Amino acid sequence: MTKPIPDPRHTLTLRDVSEASGVSEMTVSRVLRNRGDVAAPTREKVLEAARTLGYVPNKIAGALASQRVNLVGVVIPSLSNMVFPEVMTGISSVLDGTGLQPVVGVTNYLPDREESVIYEMLSWRPSGMIIAGLEHTEAARAMLGRAGIPIVEIMDIDGDPIDHAVGISHRRAGRQMAEAIITAGYRRIAFLGTQMPNDHRARKRLQGFEEALGKAGLTLVDREFYSGGSALLKGREMTAAVLARSPDVDFLYYSNDMIGAGGLLWCLAQGLDVPGRIGLAGFNGVELLDGLPRKLATMDACRLEIGKKAAEIIAGKAMPGEKVELFPTLQAGDTIRGR
Amino acid sequence: MTKPIPDPRHTLTLRDVSEASGVSEMTVSRVLRNRGDVAAPTREKVLEAARTLGYVPNKIAGALASQRVNLVGVVIPSLSNMVFPEVMTGISSVLDGTGLQPVVGVTNYLPDREESVIYEMLSWRPSGMIIAGLEHTEAARAMLGRAGIPIVEIMDIDGDPIDHAVGISHRRAGRQMAEAIITAGYRRIAFLGTQMPNDHRARKRLQGFEEALGKAGLTLVDREFYSGGSALLKGREMTAAVLARSPDVDFLYYSNDMIGAGGLLWCLAQGLDVPGRIGLAGFNGVELLDGLPRKLATMDACRLEIGKKAAEIIAGKAMPGEKVELFPTLQAGDTIRGR
DNA sequence: CCAGCGGCTGTTAGCGGTAACAGTAGCAGA
DNA sequence: TCTGCTACTGTTACCGCTAACAGCCGCTGG
Numbered sequence: 001m002t003k004p005i006p007d008p009r010h011t012l013t014l015r016d017v018s019e020a021s022g023v024s025e026m027t028v029s030r031v032l033r034n035r036g037d038v039a040a041p042t043r044e045k046v047l048e049a050a051r052t053l054g055y056v057p058n059k060i061a062g063a064l065a066s067q068r069v070n071l072v073g074v075v076i077p078s079l080s081n082m083v084f085p086e087v088m089t090g091i092s093s094v095l096d097g098t099g100l101q102p103v104v105g106v107t108n109y110l111p112d113r114e115e116s117v118i119y120e121m122l123s124w125r126p127s128g129m130i131i132a133g134l135e136h137t138e139a140a141r142a143m144l145g146r147a148g149i150p151i152v153e154i155m156d157i158d159g160d161p162i163d164h165a166v167g168i169s170h171r172r173a174g175r176q177m178a179e180a181i182i183t184a185g186y187r188r189i190a191f192l193g194t195q196m197p198n199d200h201r202a203r204k205r206l207q208g209f210e211e212a213l214g215k216a217g218l219t220l221v222d223r224e225f226y227s228g229g230s231a232l233l234k235g236r237e238m239t240a241a242v243l244a245r246s247p248d249v250d251f252l253y254y255s256n257d258m259i260g261a262g263g264l265l266w267c268l269a270q271g272l273d274v275p276g277r278i279g280l281a282g283f284n285g286v287e288l289l290d291g292l293p294r295k296l297a298t299m300d301a302c303r304l305e306i307g308k309k310a311a312e313i314i315a316g317k318a319m320p321g322e323k324v325e326l327f328p329t330l331q332a333g334d335t336i337r338g339r
Numbered sequence: 340m341t342k343p344i345p346d347p348r349h350t351l352t353l354r355d356v357s358e359a360s361g362v363s364e365m366t367v368s369r370v371l372r373n374r375g376d377v378a379a380p381t382r383e384k385v386l387e388a389a390r391t392l393g394y395v396p397n398k399i400a401g402a403l404a405s406q407r408v409n410l411v412g413v414v415i416p417s418l419s420n421m422v423f424p425e426v427m428t429g430i431s432s433v434l435d436g437t438g439l440q441p442v443v444g445v446t447n448y449l450p451d452r453e454e455s456v457i458y459e460m461l462s463w464r465p466s467g468m469i470i471a472g473l474e475h476t477e478a479a480r481a482m483l484g485r486a487g488i489p490i491v492e493i494m495d496i497d498g499d500p501i502d503h504a505v506g507i508s509h510r511r512a513g514r515q516m517a518e519a520i521i522t523a524g525y526r527r528i529a530f531l532g533t534q535m536p537n538d539h540r541a542r543k544r545l546q547g548f549e550e551a552l553g554k555a556g557l558t559l560v561d562r563e564f565y566s567g568g569s570a571l572l573k574g575r576e577m578t579a580a581v582l583a584r585s586p587d588v589d590f591l592y593y594s595n596d597m598i599g600a601g602g603l604l605w606c607l608a609q610g611l612d613v614p615g616r617i618g619l620a621g622f623n624g625v626e627l628l629d630g631l632p633r634k635l636a637t638m639d640a641c642r643l644e645i646g647k648k649a650a651e652i653i654a655g656k657a658m659p660g661e662k663v664e665l666f667p668t669l670q671a672g673d674t675i676r677g678r
Numbered sequence: 679c680c681a682g683c684g685g686c687t688g689t690t691a692g693c694g695g696t697a698a699c700a701g702t703a704g705c706a707g708a
Numbered sequence: 709t710c711t712g713c714t715a716c717t718g719t720t721a722c723c724g725c726t727a728a729c730a731g732c733c734g735c736t737g738g
Contacts, residue, residue, distance in 0.1 A: 011464075011487060013724060024688050029726065037685055054485050059462040060408070061724030064399045064693045068726095079424040088418060092445070101459060103442055106431070120440060123398040125350075146393050148350060232630025262630040269632050291571025291601040293608050352694060363718050368696065376715055400694030403723045407696095 012055045021049035032057060063125070070099045072314050073121035075131040077109045077199075081231075081258070082286045083303055084132070087154065090307020091130065098315045100127060109198040115140040122147055128314035134159035135200050152310040155301070156201050157323050166309045166324040170201045173299055173328055174208030177253065177281055180297075182212070184336050186251035186279050188221045189213065192238045192263065193255030195225035202255045205283060209253060222246040226259070235262020250278055257282035260296050261289050264335060268293060280335040285328075295333035302326040351394045360388035371396060402464070409438045411653050412460035412468040416448045416538075420570075420597070421625045422642055423471070426493065429646020430469065437654045439466060448537040454479040461486050467653035473498035474539050491649040494640070495540050496662050505648045505663040509540045512638055512667055513547030516592065516620055519636075521551070523675050525590035525618050527560045528552065531577045531602065532594025534564035541594045544622060548592060561585040565598070574601020589617055596621035599635050600628050603674060607632060619674040624667075634672035641665040 014025040021028065023042060030036045031046040038046075049055075063069045074091060076084045091102050103126070105117035115137045121129065122143055128150040134157075136144070144151045144162050151163035158171050181189060191209070194202055213219060224242050226234045238259065242249060254260035260282025267274050274280060274294065285300030305326055312318040332338075353364040360367065362381060369375045370385040377385075388394075402408045413430060415423045430441050442465070444456035454476045460468065461482055467489040473496075475483070483490045483501050490502035497510050520528060530548070533541055552558060561584060563577045577598065581588060593599035599621030606613050613619060613633065624639030644665055651657040671677075 015724085025724090026689080026726080027687060030687090033726090035726095037687095039686060042686085054481055056458060056461045056482060056486075058464060058724055060399055060403045060464055061693090062726070064403050064695085065724075065726040067693070069399070079418060079427060080421070082419075085418040088445075106427075119395060122395045125397060125399060142393055143395060147395075230626045230629035232627060234630070236630045258627075265630065265632055287569045288571060288597075290569035291573070291575045291604065293604055354694085364695080365719080366717060369717090372696090374696095376717095378716060381716085397694055400723090401696070403725085404694075404696040406723065 012053055013058070014055075016053060017046065017050050017055050020053060021045045069125050069127055070101055071124060071126040072100050072102050072311075073118075073124075073126045073129040073131075074102050074104045075107060075114060075117055075121070075129065076104060077107050077114075077132055079104075079106055081256070082288055083284055083301065086303040087132075087307040090304040090309075091311045092307075094308050094311035094315060094317070098317075100311075100315060102130075102311075109196055111135075111137050111140075111198060118143060128152070130154055130310045130314065133200055134161060134165065135198075150314050150316075152313050154306050154310050156204070157325050158204055161322055164310075164313050164320065164322060164324070166306050166313070166320075166326070168302055168306075168326050168328050169208075170204035171208035171211075173283070173301075174205035174210075175212040176208075176328075176330060177205075177283075177299060178209045178212035178216075180330055180332070180336065181251055181253070181279065181281065182216050182218070184275075184279065184338070186336075187218065188246075188249050189218065189251040189253060190222035190224070190242050190246060190249045191220050191253050191255070192224045192235070192242060192259060193226075195227040199255075205255065221249055231256070231258035232262040232265070235259030235264075236266040237262075239263035239266045252278065252280045254280070254282045257284045257286045257289055257296060257298050260298070261292055264292060264294060264296050275335045275337040279337060285331060294335060295331075297331065297333040297336045299328045299330050302328055351392055352397070355392060356385065356389050356394050359392060360384045408464050408466055409440055410463060410465040411439050411441050411650075412457075412463075412465045412470075413441045413443045414446060414453060414456055414460070414468065414470040415443060416446050416453075416471055418443075418445055420595070421627055422623055422640065425642040426471075426646040429643040429648075430650045431646075433647050433650035433654060433656070437656075439650075439654060441469075441650075448535055450474075450476050450479075450537060457482060467491070469493055469649045469653065472539055473500060473504065474537075489653050489655075491652050493645050493649050495543070496664050497543050500661055503649075503652050503659065503661060503663070505645050505652070505659075505665070507641055507645075507665050507667050508547075509543035510547035510550075512622070512640075513544035513549075514551040515547075515667075515669060516544075516622075516638060517548045517551035517555075519669055519671070519675065520590055520592070520618065520620065521555050521557070523614075523618065523677070525675075526557065527585075527588050528557065528590040528592060529561040529563070529581050529585060529588045530559050530592050530594070531563045531574070531581060531598060532565075534566040538594075544594065560588055570595070570597035571601040571604070574598030574603075575605040576601075578602035578605045591617065591619045593619070593621045596623045596625045596628055596635060596637050599637070600631055603631060603633060603635050614674045614676040618676060624670060633674060634670075636670065636672040636675045638667045638669050641667055 014028050017028045018025040028046050030038050031043050107114040107117055118140050130152045132155050134153050153161045153165045155167040157165050157167045158169050222242050224238045252263055264280055272278055281297040283299055285298045309324055353367050356367045357364040367385050370377050370382050446453040446456055457479050469491045471494050473492050492500045492504045494506045496504050496506045497508050561581050563581050565573045603619055611617055620636040622638055624637045648663055
């Protein structure tokens with residue numbers, strides 16, 4: 001018996017393992033996948049050979065042959081805003097049990113980029129796709145619709161899903177917050193948010209918010225938008241700008257918690273009476289901010305739950321209707337005065 | 340000619356496009372990949388057919404045949420701490436130009452989990468791997484070493500890389516911070532950080548920090564560890580605990596900016612004189628926190644640059660030595676008194 | 679004593695593309 | 709006119725693995 005080591009530079013295949021262990025490739029395949037019956041001693045021999053050779057199976061070949069891919073595409077707009085990491089946590093926690101693996105793609109809120117990310121992912125023939133939002137390019141919708149796999153659009157349910165949707169109604173969330181603010185007696189209300197034409201969820205919240213204001217005979221007193229930069233810092237700057245321009249404002253509604261926190265810190269530093277003289281609210285319920293001197297009023301977006309539900313649909317653990325609506329709870333915190 | 344539409348439920352292949360456009364599969368393949376010469380009218384016909392059918396290529400088959408995969412595995416411990424998203428940004432910015440695509444895997448600081456993530460990724464035969472840290476299981480190191488692709492270990496250079504390493508010396512970073520603190524005249528110094536046995540970089544920073552203290556004849560006056568929870572909140576709690584236990588402490592060194600920020604807010608709320616009575620410093624230089632009332636002393640970890648350099652190595656745009664060391668700069672902020 | 683079955687292993691034929699090579703036609707230059 | 713080249717298109721042989729099926733053996737039950 002000569003040294004069985006072939007070309008050390010050659011990447012290993014099933015054949016190498018089968019030769020090293022004296023059985024057919026098929027048997028090796030069966031052992032490594034724990035499929036079908038293999039005699040215990042044979043199994044041992046094979047595992048031993050695979051281990052010493054350092055064999056790593058080629059899933060590309062496996063997937064092509066079996067027409068099965070254990071990947072789930074997850075398409076999200078951003079990783080840097082605290083919200084999607086938590087969705088990912090929810091997804092992973094459910095997928096971990098199944099053999100499925102999430103693969104994330106980031107779009108930076110650009111529709112064309114989203115389209116190409118989706119195309120790229122579909123070309124790997126995943127077992128399912130999870131995509132943030134209901135707004136996509138025509139082509140993207142078409143591709144997804146034809147893919148023949150479960151598609152779950154997450155975060156939002158104000159619209160028509162391709163296949164399934166799991167999320168909250170941002171329109172309603174905006175409305176609810178407005179109602180709470182009005183009930184608390186605030187009347188001169190301003191909005192501060194992202195200037196992102198493609199952040200449809202922020203847009204819908206504002207829409208619902210204004211709708212509810214309108215119903216109470218109110219309109220926004222002022223509004224301020226930003227894009228890019230440190231959210232905390234932007235929150236300070238925008239708040240300063242709004243209060244300079246409209247000194248009589250008595251409530252600031254922020255499109256997310258991060259800028260809301262910046263605004264809160266600024267107000268406190270100015271010695272403003274929060275929530276007496278002025279109230280504040282954000283959106284998302286990011287745990288990250290729990291350590292602020294005062295707790296910002298917010299509304300959790302059910303991120304973990306959304307991730308879990310979406311993953312369950314992909315994994316076939318849930319056979320839901322077209323839309324799954326979750327209901328965020330308002331967390332009044334310390335920045336809205338008690339009625 | 341009857342309707343050429345086959346089974347609408349059947350996923351499309353090159354053959355479908357070739358039949359629809361009246362050329363061979365090979366020609367279709369060439370058109371779709373922009374490879375080789377194809378007559379303009381033929382190209383048009385093929386593209387038209389592909390478009391109307393809604394054909395999405397099967398990269399699994401393509402990769403198997405061409406032995407080329409445009410994927411780069413990126414293995415990181417966490418997505419939720421602001422540091423890796425920025426590394427990802429650096430990686431993407433470089434990879435975007437090449438045909439390469441990053442695929443992230445998250446390990447939650449668990450070595451075994453890391454090993455299995457690496458195994459899973461290698462089984463898709465990526466063109467390269469980028470992995471946080473230099474500490475891996477024996478098996479993981481072996482797999483990576485045998486994979487025959489470029490491997491870049493990032494963030495840290497205090498150790499022996501498998502192939503390439505791009506990062507900073509955390510030991511040195513800790514030393515530098517200690518020296519700055521001592522120079523500024525602080526003497527009773529405490530450390531507050533994560534209780535994570537597998538956060539090797541935080542460990543090395545502390546090690547370098549204590550080393551430098553030792554050289555100046557000092558030792559840590561107190562130390563406090565935490566795990567899990569909202570970092571900002573933990574920062575408050577730990578700071579309160581340390582100051583209750585060791586009221587004479589005059590400097591707090593945090594293992595990251597987030598808990599440092601929590602501590603800073605707490606100190607300010609207590610009316611403590613920062614940086615006169617007590618100084619603070621963190622680590623990472625997260626832009627997120629720019630909006631704090633006072634700027635926390637920190638050290639940027641060159642995250643963007645690390646991502647870029649690593650991606651350049653994978654993309655073959657750089658042919659560096661084994662280690663690429665970057666040098667963080669100390670940002671004194673407003674929480675270390677001027678000498 | 680043999681059919682039948684369960685446990686185990688091997689053989690064959692692809693999965694859907696692409697590399698490499700093999701034409702074919704048209705045209706320029708010798 | 710013929711050679712040789714360029715531009716274009718097709719044919720063939722895999723890539724590494726798995727589904728499906730085909731043995732083979734030993735044992736059980738009729």
